[in-house]
Amino acid sequence: MSTKKMSSAIGDLDSSGIESTIEAVYVYEAPVRLWHWVNAGAITVLALTGYFIGSPLPSMSGEASDFYVMGYIRFFHFVAAYVFAIGMIGRIYWAFVGNGHAKQLFVPPLLKKSWWREVWHEARWYAFLEKEPNKYVGHNPLASLFMFLMFVVGSIFMIFTGFALYAEGQGTDSWWYDAFAGWLIPLFGQSQDVHTWHHLGMWFILTFVIIHIYAAIREDVMSRQSLVSTMISGWRTWKDDRR
């Protein structure tokens, strides 16, 4: 049998499922990988343009009709917002139709005790208290927990608050307003509060991104498996053949 086994044949997210003989496992299917990088791009654009919506660039001088600086910044924020939101819907769809690993992002087994033990093990590895991390076909449990709490929750928060603000621009008699703003804005107090929380949400997501990129690169170097190349090619490879 080929050493390259399809991950669907493994379908197991635990370290125990890995046989040392397996050289590589196909983990992230093309749509997941494509989504990952498009999503990363969208968030970069959203954070940049969002920052400049909150604290605009130095004032332009000349005729107002010659410029559309704030207009473009907001326009690109909204374009990226659509990419981000539609991408998220697509990604959720893929969680249903993709392979087992496509679900992992959304459903960390929070009620499973053994999983928490592995979270703890991974945390100790980061605290330099374990000599070696475990091997994982999918995300390691700590990463999975952290992606869920910061990325998934944070993104949903940004999509709802963002579209509530967007709905205000569309007008109070718009479909958007009923769907997002009418109920959400009073929940936060008033529109200004939604702006403030949407803005704080940006820093929440950026904090995730900083830690995520650091961890991805660090683990690429220090763990026993491939990371960054996995998110590019889809294949997980191993650096040793121990369990």
Add this chain to the structure above:
Amino acid sequence: MSNTELAQSVDSKSPIESFYDVMRRQGISRRSFIKYCSLTATALGLGPAFVGKIAYAMENKPRIPVLWLHGLECTCCSESFIRSAHPLAKDVILSMISLDYDDTIMAAAGQQAEAIIDETIEKYDGNFILAVEGNTPLNQDGMSCIIAGKPFHHQIERVAKHCKAIISWGSCASWGCVQAARPNPTQATPTHKLITDKPIIKVPGCPPIAEVMTGVITYMVTFDKMPTLDRQGRPKMFYSQRIHDKCYRRPHFDAGQFVEEFDDENAKKGYCLYKVGCKGPTTYNACSTIRWNEGTSFPIQAGHGCIGCSEDGFWDKGSFYDRLTDVHGFGVEADADEIGLAVAGATGVAIAVHAAASALKSAKNNHDNNIGE
């Protein structure tokens, strides 16, 4: 509630004079009356066809009694009201209100004044409108606002029990306003948090625009019903757009042309006031369309940003001159960028330290491995 027959039920009782009767009695000419009707139709965003409808309603519908109570407030709503663009509007509406109860502008005082309330309740039980200016302090047994020798909440609760509907004038009655600003020592409480079993129309603003106030009342008289309200209870016809949506400086906003300081060249040129804290983008009110003082101007036209006076809790959002406003509740007051930079910065530092430690560990492992081999 079945607000469609606000007035019908009044009808069935004793014959009551109409608005028009009252106006004539106040010495208002027919000509002035028609003028008032057409101006009001415009203010309500209705076509010319409605002028006749308003005139008809005013002439024939029985006058709805209004009791205007004053709680913890500064009287800016009344001040605004009596300055409505068309001098008649205030005469018309005032004549109808002052006949009943408004302790600031009515002639009666003391026992006599309070007797009017009892009389109205008795005569029009369930059929009068309660207009509230200001809010109700509940701490210290309500001692922070005493009306006729008793805490205000006695009066408002009693009157509210018998009214048909309530109009909350201004941000005080609608949201709480300055009396309710943190830490709200008197526990100033807006109407809807005190009275929960009556329909309430919120007309926020500090103060609300005069034409908005007279417009709301006229609408109710003319159409025998409450104006359409948004989810938060504000009349849609006046509160469904933000200042920013109709601001004449908006082209400068879109262009990215901002006043950076109040004394700079851009301020003289009339650029957008966003960077000096304008709250127009988050404030629902009609200032940028109806404007103030007979349509003369509004704050932004005078070169000052909107302070968001018709929004809930606008006193508690930090400086009026900052674009990013403060977040409370972390034990500090800081804006989103200050908090975010602190968190992201701390993460960055932690990562730098962690990366250094990781590099050391890697180096050591490699060293150990090399020795081991």
